[in-house]
Amino acid sequence: MKSVWAGALVLGSLLVSCGGGGGGGVSSTSSIPVYFTDDMSVYPSILVKVYEVNLCSDNSCQQKVNLFTSQQGLQTNLAKLNGVLxxxxxxxxxxxxxxxxxxxxDKNLTITDSNNVAHQAVFTPMNEKPNKPNTVQCDTQRCYIRFNGIVQPFSMGKLVIDFVLKEFEVNTNTNPWQVYEVKMKPLTPQETAGKTIEIHLMVQSTSTQNNNFTGTWMGKTYTVNLTQTTACEINDVSYPASQCLNYIQPNMCVEVKVQEDPATATSLTAVKIETEDPNECIK
Structure with a gap:
């Protein structure tokens, strides 16, 4: 059930092969971009805080390769990721x-119902079930949500994590609400086709002369160029693309849907710009 791809070099206990893994190998690594996505949620908003993303080579997740870490937790609205990477x-x-x-x-999350009422909720522990290869283990503050199955981030050069919100099950008769069924999985190349790419940026500066602004994410600075067709929504108010930069200010958190992939480009063309909670731009 476990195999090492042809040509891959074995590196200590991180790599598992049918021969049990060898020592003394030469390190071979790849730079892999990581994205979050979702399908369709029955709730208009599900706010979570993400502290870590890890890959594990053992069943108990003791041997980890850390892909992402946020000490204070990256706030993410999972319900807004339908069709988006x-x-x-x-x-x-x-x-x-x-x-x-x-x-x-974070063990705690916030779910907004169809009447636009926000409810406090908690993830609850969950054992692996047939045809649902996920487990949830929680301590007093954090929950460890795991997909149990082979993960191949190298097969398409990226790792796309789908939270499959339509399969979340929530007990709304408790206070707080309890999320007692969770599904999270990596996507295949076919499942990522046709999705829009977005990035959240903390605005640094604007230039009306160049019709662009700069913003940062994960220590990298991006230049975002506007066009005549760029949709612009600042604090829930829509503006023509020609006026958009008049309302974008430094230290503003913006969600930018782009033509290019931020994993490989730092000059981006905005399809849509929308302001977001500052916590969604803080790593």
């Missing part, structure tokens, strides 16, 4: 076979 980071991953994907979240 939100760029998170690019991580160096040793070539090998990984049989666990782990996302560490």
């Amino acid at each position: 939100q760029y998170i980071t690019t991580a160096n991953i040793p070539q090998g076979t990984y049989n666990r994907l782990e996302v560490v979240m």
Whole structure:
């Protein structure tokens, strides 16, 4: 069930092969971009905080390759990721076979119902069930949500994590609400086709002369260029593209849907710009 791809070099206990893994290998790593996405949620908003994303080579997730870490937790609205790939980071991953994907979240989350009422909720522990290869383990503050199965981030040069919100099950008769069924999985190349790419940026400066602004994410600075067709929504008010930069200010958090991939380009063309909660731009 476990194999090392042809040509991959074995690196300590991180890589698992049918021969049990060898020592003394030469390191071989790849830079793999990581994205979050979702399908369709029954709720208009599901706010979570993500602390870590890890790949594991053992069943208990003791041997981890960390892909993303946020000490205070990156706030993410999972319900807004339908048809979208939100760029998170690019991580160096040793070539090998990984049989666990782990996302560490805050135990508490906020779910907004169809009447626009926000409800406090909690993830609850969940054992693996037939045809649902996920587990949830929680302590007093954090929950460790794991996909149990082979993860192959090298097969398409990226790792796309789908939270499959339509399969979340929530007990709304408790206070707080309880999320007692969770599904999270890595996507295949076919499943990522046709999705829009977005990035969240903390605005640094604007230039009406050049019709662009600069913003940062994960320590990298991006230049975002506007066009005549760029949709612009600042604080829930829509503006023509020609006026958009008049309302974008430094230290503003913006969600930018782009033509290029932020994993490989720092000059981006905006399809849509929308302001967001500042916590969604803080790593």
